[in-house]
Amino acid sequence: MSDHVKTEFWQGFRHGLPVAVTALPFAVLFGTLAVENGLSVGEAVLMSAVVFAGASQMVGIELFGQHIAPWMIVFSIFAVNFRHVLYSAAVGRHTRHWTLWQKAVGFFFLVDPQYAETERKAASGARVGFVWYLGVAIPLYILWVACGWLGAEFGRLIPDTYALGLDYLLPIYFLGMVLDFRKRPLWTPVVLTSGVASSIAYAYVGSPWHVSIGAAAGILLAAMLAPAGAKPAAAREEA
């Protein structure tokens, strides 16, 4: 590896590591809950390694515990992760210079924080390099899988997960990410619309549909409110 490549990797690594550390409680929590819901330690680790998507893994193991039809579990994982189609389309604008193989590998790692870091990098005017991208992804991936395993293996030793607030850390983290995007155009109407629509869907349609329905409402609103003539080039400004 040339020095330049190493530098780029470590620059990405420095962005990825703090985010990965933030995700650690959730990785441990996933492993703990997976085993409590009847998965073996190996199955829990496999799920973290191949699905690699926190919220959908949580939804998946919740359904495993309820003897629901297999296709429904698969479909629920798909529904929660459907937002990645939109991440992929958005990030694809910045990765035109990647080779096919780089895309095939890189997009596997396109989780929420990876998406946020990539958009932030592109918004700063810098080129989104594949090596930098992997620098962000690798600490996220390794710590996610390793801490999922730790949670599965040792989670039963946690005396009282409720007292530690483990069940509610994820929503707090998601709230932080929502607020992080507040400088984007149309942020307030989008958040209000998605919030109301997902609440109604949660109450009357049920989980996990509130994710797709609520998100679609906010995205449609943004598309309708956008000026059709001018290209919103400034729209990529990050918080």
Place this chain on the structure above:
Amino acid sequence: MNETVLIILAGAVLTYLTRIGGDIVLSRFDNIHPRVEAGLNAVPAAVLTTLVAPAIMNGGVPELAAMFVAGLVSLRAGLMTMFSAGAAVLIALRYLLG
């Protein structure tokens, strides 16, 4: 292979398709329509909001207080600080009220 492993692998394949699919489909278009672009820019806030809304609906006093404090802190500080502040409020109030 048992059923659980098959479900996990099927979920993984579909998840990978969502991650590669957006780029494969949208890279076929030279110009992205402004409305599509505005929609794409709204994606993260829209999706993440839907993950917060049910938690607020179902939250009790400790949960809502934690959300409120975390929200306030995030206006001035970074993600990890706001996250720690929210968790601290949550643990403290669950201990005091629980």
